Amino acid sequence: MARLTDAVSIVTGAGRGIGKAIASRYAREGAVVVLADIDQALGEKLAQELIEAGGRAVFQQSDLANLSSIDRLVESTCSSYGRIDVLVNNAAVTKSLGFFEVTEGDWDWIHNVNSKGLFFCMQSAARVMQTQGGGRIVNIASIAGKGYPATSNVSYAGSKGAVIAMTRIAASSLAGDNINVNAICPGVTRTDLYYEVMRGKVRSSGKSEEEIMAALDASIPIGRSNEPDDIADLAVFLASAEARNVTGQSWNVDGGLMWD
Numbered sequence: 001m002a003r004l005t006d007a008v009s010i011v012t013g014a015g016r017g018i019g020k021a022i023a024s025r026y027a028r029e030g031a032v033v034v035l036a037d038i039d040q041a042l043g044e045k046l047a048q049e050l051i052e053a054g055g056r057a058v059f060q061q062s063d064l065a066n067l068s069s070i071d072r073l074v075e076s077t078c079s080s081y082g083r084i085d086v087l088v089n090n091a092a093v094t095k096s097l098g099f100f101e102v103t104e105g106d107w108d109w110i111h112n113v114n115s116k117g118l119f120f121c122m123q124s125a126a127r128v129m130q131t132q133g134g135g136r137i138v139n140i141a142s143i144a145g146k147g148y149p150a151t152s153n154v155s156y157a158g159s160k161g162a163v164i165a166m167t168r169i170a171a172s173s174l175a176g177d178n179i180n181v182n183a184i185c186p187g188v189t190r191t192d193l194y195y196e197v198m199r200g201k202v203r204s205s206g207k208s209e210e211e212i213m214a215a216l217d218a219s220i221p222i223g224r225s226n227e228p229d230d231i232a233d234l235a236v237f238l239a240s241a242e243a244r245n246v247t248g249q250s251w252n253v254d255g256g257l258m259w260d
């Protein structure tokens with residue numbers, strides 16, 4: 001039986017990687033999925049694929065670093081479907097940088113999308129959820145936000161720590177409105193972003209991509225890095241009726257890298 005029947009769901013950063021896996025899974029579970037991404041070509045292609053597979057999906061080009069764009073995303077979802085049942089805040093950016101390499105420009109680029117954009121997207125969607133009697137928010141954080149040392153850079157880790165903290169405050173602020181807010185903290189997950197960060201580490205370390213990837217996998221207790229579907233599985237649960245009494249939590253999906 002489908003677990004998200006008719007749930008109007010916004011997935012940000014849905015064009016590729018983890019967002020694409022979540023959006024595709026939600027469509028298969030019966031949701032109406034609004035695919036939000038800055039990349040028009042990726043978003044339109046996925047919408048077409050999901051519709052051809054029998055799902056319900058629409059693409060809305062959105063820049064999560066831009067508050068007007070976030071408001072347009074929420075408004076257009078409401079005007080098309082009349083409600084927002086689920087928001088998955090997944091869009092984020094990063095690159096491989098050493099501690100002393102991070103510039104103010106890097107900081108602003110990362111935090112504008114990963115923490116500022118995520119907050120205002122939660123706020124805008126929660127206003128709608130409040131008036132309709134409830135909803136679900138799933139924030140994609142990272143184990144970097146809990147101090148995983150092999151992350152892409154310190155500014156990214158800070159932006160994801162902010163997501164974990166905001167998830168808790170949002171959960172307590174919105175609990176009385178029947179809005180559950182949880183975070184997923186992926187570990188090493190094989191997406192385009194992962195391979196981009198790997199290439200940065202190759203340049204800075206002098207090691208080969210294969211050596212770095214093998215060392216990363218060897219450091220994971222379960223011995224395998226995530227596929228994007230590993231994250232989608234938990235994102236379905238957190239949006240489903242089964243998670244009705246779960247809120248404010250930050251769930252690691254990382255093969256045992258972090259215990260917190």
Ligand SMILES: NC(=O)c1ccc[n+]([C@@H]2O[C@H](COP(=O)([O-])OP(=O)(O)OC[C@H]3O[C@@H](n4cnc5c(N)ncnc54)[C@H](O)[C@@H]3O)[C@@H](O)[C@H]2O)c1
Nearest residue numbers: 013015016017018037038063064091092142186189191193
């Ligand atoms: N891949 C990993 O190892 C890993 C680990 C931990 C956490 N995460 C988190 O998972 C999420 C997805 O990561 P991914 O690996 O799939 O990344 P990805 O780079 O492969 O995909 C990100 C998507 O977000 C879109 N995007 C980027 N900036 C945007 C903006 N300003 N507005 C709208 N869309 C934008 C991109 O076009 C892309 O489609 C992110 O929050 C990331 O921090 C990833």
